[in-house]
Amino acid sequence: MYKLLSAVFLIGSSVASLADTIEVKMLNKNDAGDRMVFSQELIHAEVGDVIRFLPTDRNHNAQSVKGALPDGQKSFKGKQNKEVEYTITESGLTAVICAPHQTMGMVALIVVGGDLSNAQEVLGARLRGKGKAKIKALIEEAKANQS
Numbered sequence: 001m002y003k004l005l006s007a008v009f010l011i012g013s014s015v016a017s018l019a020d021t022i023e024v025k026m027l028n029k030n031d032a033g034d035r036m037v038f039s040q041e042l043i044h045a046e047v048g049d050v051i052r053f054l055p056t057d058r059n060h061n062a063q064s065v066k067g068a069l070p071d072g073q074k075s076f077k078g079k080q081n082k083e084v085e086y087t088i089t090e091s092g093l094t095a096v097i098c099a100p101h102q103t104m105g106m107v108a109l110i111v112v113g114g115d116l117s118n119a120q121e122v123l124g125a126r127l128r129g130k131g132k133a134k135i136k137a138l139i140e141e142a143k144a145n146q147s
């Protein structure tokens with residue numbers, strides 16, 4: 001019995017040490033003075049990680065966009081002023097928007113496993129205004145980081 005318990009404990013602790021929780025704040029203004037932004041805009045993660053969006057300032061949400069996430073990855077949609085978590089199960093790119101402010105550029109790009117293979121799908125998804133332009137720039141930045 002003791003052996004069984006310690007085996008379970010070892011498995012549990014190794015899983016816990018591999019997966020990270022990455023916290024992203026939803027802000028009215030960041031330290032650089034940019035308004036209506038996520039605290040991180042280019043988020044590098046791995047399968048198994050959780051991205052936790054925090055309602056640090058009011059009237060924001062975080063959600064994925066249809067067609068702008070990897071195949072097989074479950075979408076997510078947080079409510080305004082609520083914390084929401086996105087559990088990563090697939091490698092690739094996910095565009096995240098704040099619905100009220102995406103046209104002002106309140107978006108983020110999650111890059112999982114350094115996999116940019118769905119970049120064209122993300123660029124073809126229904127993104128709007130400054131948010132669309134920023135997602136495009138973040139994909140370019142992610143590509144540049146890799147080369």
Ligand SMILES: [Cu+2]
Binds near residue numbers: 061099
């Ligand atoms: Cu917002």
